Amino acid sequence: MPVSTRSQISSTQDEQQRSRSRRSNEETQMSNVTNNFTFRNPHHGLKEKMRALTLLYEQQKKASAIVRSNNISNPSSSPKPDQEKRFTSHPSADLLTSCQRQEQKDPKFNNVMRENTVPLLPTMANPTAETAKTTVVRKLSMVGTRNVQEQEKMETYAKTEKNGRIGGDESRIHVFVRLRPMAKKEKEAGSRCCVKIVNKKDVYLTEFANENDYLRLKRLKGRHFSFDASFPDSTTQHEVYTTTTAELVEEVLQGRNGSVFCYGATGAGKTYTMLGTLENPGVMVLAIKDLFTSIRQRSFDGNHVVQLSYLEVYNETVRDLLSPGRPLVLREDKQGIVAAGITQYRAYSTDEVMALLQRGNQNRTTEPTRANETSSRSHAILQVVVEYRVKDALMNIVNRVGKLSLIDLAGSERALATDQRTLRSLEGANINRSLLALSSCINALVEGKKHIPYRNSKLTQLLKDSLGGACNTVMIANISPSNLSFGETQNTLHWAYRAKEIRTKTSDTNEEVIQVSETGTDQAKLLLELQKENRELRVQLTCQQQKLLTLQAQSLAANASPPTPSSVMSLETPSTAQPKEKSKPRSTFLTRTCFTPESKKRGPEEAVVKELRLTVKALELEMARMKKDHATQLKQKDDIIRELSRKIEKTSEVGVKKGVTRAS
Numbered sequence: 001m002p003v004s005t006r007s008q009i010s011s012t013q014d015e016q017q018r019s020r021s022r023r024s025n026e027e028t029q030m031s032n033v034t035n036n037f038t039f040r041n042p043h044h045g046l047k048e049k050m051r052a053l054t055l056l057y058e059q060q061k062k063a064s065a066i067v068r069s070n071n072i073s074n075p076s077s078s079p080k081p082d083q084e085k086r087f088t089s090h091p092s093a094d095l096l097t098s099c100q101r102q103e104q105k106d107p108k109f110n111n112v113m114r115e116n117t118v119p120l121l122p123t124m125a126n127p128t129a130e131t132a133k134t135t136v137v138r139k140l141s142m143v144g145t146r147n148v149q150e151q152e153k154m155e156t157y158a159k160t161e162k163n164g165r166i167g168g169d170e171s172r173i174h175v176f177v178r179l180r181p182m183a184k185k186e187k188e189a190g191s192r193c194c195v196k197i198v199n200k201k202d203v204y205l206t207e208f209a210n211e212n213d214y215l216r217l218k219r220l221k222g223r224h225f226s227f228d229a230s231f232p233d234s235t236t237q238h239e240v241y242t243t244t245t246a247e248l249v250e251e252v253l254q255g256r257n258g259s260v261f262c263y264g265a266t267g268a269g270k271t272y273t274m275l276g277t278l279e280n281p282g283v284m285v286l287a288i289k290d291l292f293t294s295i296r297q298r299s300f301d302g303n304h305v306v307q308l309s310y311l312e313v314y315n316e317t318v319r320d321l322l323s324p325g326r327p328l329v330l331r332e333d334k335q336g337i338v339a340a341g342i343t344q345y346r347a348y349s350t351d352e353v354m355a356l357l358q359r360g361n362q363n364r365t366t367e368p369t370r371a372n373e374t375s376s377r378s379h380a381i382l383q384v385v386v387e388y389r390v391k392d393a394l395m396n397i398v399n400r401v402g403k404l405s406l407i408d409l410a411g412s413e414r415a416l417a418t419d420q421r422t423l424r425s426l427e428g429a430n431i432n433r434s435l436l437a438l439s440s441c442i443n444a445l446v447e448g449k450k451h452i453p454y455r456n457s458k459l460t461q462l463l464k465d466s467l468g469g470a471c472n473t474v475m476i477a478n479i480s481p482s483n484l485s486f487g488e489t490q491n492t493l494h495w496a497y498r499a500k501e502i503r504t505k506t507s508d509t510n511e512e513v514i515q516v517s518e519t520g521t522d523q524a525k526l527l528l529e530l531q532k533e534n535r536e537l538r539v540q541l542t543c544q545q546q547k548l549l550t551l552q553a554q555s556l557a558a559n560a561s562p563p564t565p566s567s568v569m570s571l572e573t574p575s576t577a578q579p580k581e582k583s584k585p586r587s588t589f590l591t592r593t594c595f596t597p598e599s600k601k602r603g604p605e606e607a608v609v610k611e612l613r614l615t616v617k618a619l620e621l622e623m624a625r626m627k628k629d630h631a632t633q634l635k636q637k638d639d640i641i642r643e644l645s646r647k648i649e650k651t652s653e654v655g656v657k658k659g660v661t662r663a664s
């Protein structure tokens with residue numbers, strides 16, 4: 001269709017006008033869009049995150065302010081210079097500077113290692129750390145949350161620290177860490193110390209990496225763990241024992257169960273801590289010594305029976321270390337898991353136990369590996385059962401049984417760390433399998449799961465009581481200071497830290513009160529009466545003997561008194577009137593003096609002497625008769641007492657006891 005020019009012009013004008021209005025519309029729209037854009041800013045989430053993070057940061061600041069103000073108001077609890085470091089800088093920084101110094105001194109290090117260089121976080125003191133703002137903020141949030149959580153945890157632990165009781169009938173595992181000194185071999189290999197223990201509680205771990213490992217270098221950071229106590233490498237065996245185990249030994253004597261186990265990588269010092277050396281005996285030896293000392297101190301008020309067994313778990317078989325033979329089978333009974341047929345030795349003294357321990361250790365499987373020259377290839381468990389029996393005021397028998405388990409675990413190890421020979425690697429695999437089972441149990445217990453996989457290995461079956469039963473449990477995590485064992489140390493500390501969260505049941509006293517039956521009580525009463533009568537008869541006998549002695553002394557004195565010619569005469573036999581006769585023994589003197597018709601005429605003194613002699617003779621006869629009677633009576637009564645004691649023992653043992661009550 002044809003189109004006029006006018007209309008074309010007007011249409012062009014229209015067009016221009018429309019385009020103008022479109023432009024203005026677009027501009028308004030643009031401005032609206034811009035407005036809307038600011039409203040729908042896709043980064044608005046970041047702002048919220050920043051706000052949340054700032055909040056967290058504020059919270060953290062407040063928390064540390066409270067801690068500081070508490071310390072000021074209570075100067076006794078104000079941190080020592082070492083403690084102060086916890087709030088200001090990571091002590092691994094000290095470690096790093098010390099290592100740096102070492103590096104400067106020793107140029108060998110410069111070529112090999114470079115320390116962990118964690119990028120600086122922007123803080124109030126250093127707000128210029130503009131680079132990597134987002135990562136910084138993310139890290140800040142992590143640090144903040146972790147610190148608050150850690151602080152809460154520390155507070156909870158501080159509350160329960162004293163006796164480990166959480167409340168009600170719950171308790172928790174006490175976890176300690178022991179750092180061993182750097183070994184000569186490690187020094188020669190150029191290792192550096194990557195562990196620092198501060199305040200006998202906190203463990204700081206620093207990672208070192210090869211300077212060419214750029215990816216790792218960026219991610220390296222120090223780690224901090226806190227335990228019930230941490231022992232630096234200079235700690236003595238005795239200090240370790242008193243802090244970790246001494247209390248448990250006391251509790252065992254009161255009829256409670258206790259376990260101590262050493263956990264850690266191969267060569268970290270578990271056997272040294274548990275067994276020690278002749279010059280520096282370890283926890284096992286010190287605990288046994290302590291146990292017998294306490295028993296000796298208490299033995300006046302009851303009977304103690306100490307029995308012990310020593311077993312090892314090697315390649316998933318349980319073996320008796322005191323009388324090696326066929327592998328033992330584990331069985332569960334009311335006492336818990338027991339190795340059927342294990343030898344229970346009754347021990348009477350520390351020396352005896354030491355001899356048994358020595359014998360057991362000779363039978364234990366140890367092999368040299370690359371990581372440790374005397375590496376224990378098995379888990380060893382020494383069990384000491386203390387039974388204490390005493391009669392209470394009502395003549396009931398109170399029986400308390402406490403069990404102390406001292407466990408030296410085999411070391412967790414990397415396949416590369418040990419030899420590659422078949423048997424060693426099979427052992428290593430089994431050790432790792434059982435330790436993995438142990439960590440699964442720890443995880444399940446921490447997470448409060450209903451099913452705990454104890455049956456996954458022999459070790460966890462044997463540790464069932466210690467981990468989840470009514471038992472006071474102590475874990476000693478052994479670590480090496482060398483950076484070459486960093487991975488193992490981190491792993492050990494991780495599991496030890498986790499084990500701190502395991503809740504166990506409070507160990508009640510395993511006490512049985514055996515009420516003796518009616519007949520038993522009668523017999524016991526009769527026994528008491530007879531014992532009393534016996535005592536009285538013995539006293540009477542002693543009195544009579546004293547009387548006799550007095551009389552003999554009087555008679556002797558009468559004879560030895562300044563001799564009147566007549567009295568001298570009276571004591572002399574007609575044929576042997578020698579002065580030496582007086583020094584003869586008393587009996588001889590009595591039998592040898594004789595009365596002659598002549599002596600009758602020798603005055604009143606002689607009559608007295610004669611009378612005295614007669615009395616003495618009569619008394620002697622009487623005494624002899626009484627002695628004989630008493631001896632017969634005592635013998636009869638002793639027989640009755642023995643018979644009664646045997647009956648009472650039998651009654652209690654066979655279980656013919658009425659109303660066996662379990663003390664709460």
Ligand SMILES: Nc1ncnc2c1ncn2[C@@H]1O[C@H](COP(=O)(O)OP(=O)(O)OP(=O)(O)O)[C@@H](O)[C@H]1O
Pocket residue numbers: 179180181183233264265266267268269270271272273372374375376377409410411412478
């Ligand atoms: N606290 C310590 N003080 C001095 N020497 C120690 C200490 N701890 C360990 N050692 C020494 O370190 C070496 C390895 O220790 P130990 O045999 O106890 O390690 P382990 O953890 O039992 O190893 P494995 O699991 O392989 O049996 C031993 O020579 C031991 O004497």
